[in-house]
Amino acid sequence: MNLWLSPHGIWYYRKVTTLPCGRRKEIKKSLHTRDKLTARSKVAQLLACVRSRPKPNQLPADVNAAPHEQSVAQPMTPAAKPCAPLLSVLSDRYLKEKALSWALKELSNQKNYIGCFIKALGDRPAADYGKADVVKFKEDLLNSGKSPTTINKYLQKLSLLFSWLANHQDGVINHFAGLKLQRAKEVNSRSGYTAEERRKFIGWAKQQEPHRRWIALLGLFTGARANEICQLYADDVQHVDGIWCLNIRSGRPDQKLKTANSARLVPLHRHFLQSGFIEFVKGRAGGRLFPELPHRQDGYSHLWGQWFSRHRPVAKDFHSLRHTVGTALKDHGVPLQYAAAILGHTNGAISYDRYGGDVSLEKLKEVIEAALSSFTDAG
Incomplete structure (x- = not known):
C-alpha cells in the first residue's frame, strides 16, 4: 500500500512515479499516526477519494445536458482536511505572545532551545511528537556533554x-x-558564597575602581541580577518613606527586565549605606549610574560579566551572589512573599515560588537588615 515509516515513527503514504523525461517524482504525505493499521485505513480512504474524482473521459458527451444530469455524472468529493501547522510556525506565535512580557535575551534563549529541538527531531505538526521523541531528545542532551543545569x-x-x-x-x-x-546537592560555581568567601569578596571589591566596586557590592547586598544593576540610573536610587532603596524597573527604553514580575523596590542594608554609596550616586546625578558600561542588544551587563569572569576573587560567578542572598533569607525563616519581593520572582535554586500582593517597604527593610546581618561591613 506504499506505506513508509519515518525515522521518527510516523507513517507516511509514499509513491514514486517516473516522468516521461525519465526523472523520478516522489509523492509523500504524512498520515499523522504511529499505528500501522490506522495508517492502512487512512491510505485506503485516501485512494478511495482519489478514485472517486471524475476523469476527463467521464464528463458528459453532451455539453448541453440538463444541470441535474451533469450533477449525476460528477459525484461530490469530500473536502480535504487542512494540514496542521508545523512546530516552527506555532513557536513563532508563542514567541510573539511572550515578547509582551519577556526580555530580549530570554526570547533569544527560548528561540535557540526550540531551534535545537526542531533540528534534532524535524519540523512537524506539534501533535506528531510523541513520548519516545522527547525521551530521545533528552538522551541526546545527556550524551552531548552539557551540564545538568543546561539540560x-x-x-x-x-x-x-x-x-x-x-x-x-x-x-x-x-x-x-x-x-x-x-x-x-553539590557545591558548584552557582552555589552561594560561604562566610569566608564573602569576606574575601568584600576585600577584593574595595580595591576596585568605583563603578566596579559598587556593582559587585550591590550584587552581594541586594541579590539583584547583573543587568538589573548595570542598567541603573542615578534616579533609580531613591529615598522612599525614609528608606534608601533601588528602584529596579524598565522605565527607560534601554532598561529591560527578565519578566514583568522583576520590577521591585529593594531596600539597601545599613552596612552598605555606611560605605559611601549615596555620595557616589550624587556624583553621578542626571545620568546613568555606571556609564562605563556600553549598551548591547541584550543590555548593559555583557562587558561587566566578561571582566568579572577574569578577575573574580573566588571560583563563583556573579549570579552566585543572588543565591547567597536567597539562601540567607531562607535560613532566617523569611516568609515566601517577602523573599520573592526582594528577589523579583521565582528562583528554583532556592525553592521560592511565585508570590502575589504588595509587601511594605518598611517590612522588607527589617527583613534585609536581619537576614544579611552576617554580611560584614562593606566599607
Whole structure:
C-alpha cells in the first residue's frame, strides 16, 4: 500500500512515479499516526477519494445536458482536511505572545532551545511528537556533554512551550512534564558564597575602581541580577518613606527586565549605606549610574560579566551572589512573599515560588537588615 515509516515513527503514504523525461517524482504525505493499521485505513480512504474524482473521459458527451444530469455524472468529493501547522510556525506565535512580557535575551534563549529541538527531531505538526521523541531528545542532551543545569534549562523551556501548545492546539501533549533531571546537592560555581568567601569578596571589591566596586557590592547586598544593576540610573536610587532603596524597573527604553514580575523596590542594608554609596550616586546625578558600561542588544551587563569572569576573587560567578542572598533569607525563616519581593520572582535554586500582593517597604527593610546581618561591613 506504499506505506513508509519515518525515522521518527510516523507513517507516511509514499509513491514514486517516473516522468516521461525519465526523472523520478516522489509523492509523500504524512498520515499523522504511529499505528500501522490506522495508517492502512487512512491510505485506503485516501485512494478511495482519489478514485472517486471524475476523469476527463467521464464528463458528459453532451455539453448541453440538463444541470441535474451533469450533477449525476460528477459525484461530490469530500473536502480535504487542512494540514496542521508545523512546530516552527506555532513557536513563532508563542514567541510573539511572550515578547509582551519577556526580555530580549530570554526570547533569544527560548528561540535557540526550540531551534535545537526542531533540528534534532524535524519540523512537524506539534501533535506528531510523541513520548519516545522527547525521551530521545533528552538522551541526546545527556550524551552531548552539557551540564545538568543546561539540560534542565532545555527541558524546562520546552515544557513551557508544549504546555502553551496543549492549550492552543488539539491533540498536543506536553511529554516534557516530569523529565527534569533530579540532581544531588553539590557545591558548584552557582552555589552561594560561604562566610569566608564573602569576606574575601568584600576585600577584593574595595580595591576596585568605583563603578566596579559598587556593582559587585550591590550584587552581594541586594541579590539583584547583573543587568538589573548595570542598567541603573542615578534616579533609580531613591529615598522612599525614609528608606534608601533601588528602584529596579524598565522605565527607560534601554532598561529591560527578565519578566514583568522583576520590577521591585529593594531596600539597601545599613552596612552598605555606611560605605559611601549615596555620595557616589550624587556624583553621578542626571545620568546613568555606571556609564562605563556600553549598551548591547541584550543590555548593559555583557562587558561587566566578561571582566568579572577574569578577575573574580573566588571560583563563583556573579549570579552566585543572588543565591547567597536567597539562601540567607531562607535560613532566617523569611516568609515566601517577602523573599520573592526582594528577589523579583521565582528562583528554583532556592525553592521560592511565585508570590502575589504588595509587601511594605518598611517590612522588607527589617527583613534585609536581619537576614544579611552576617554580611560584614562593606566599607
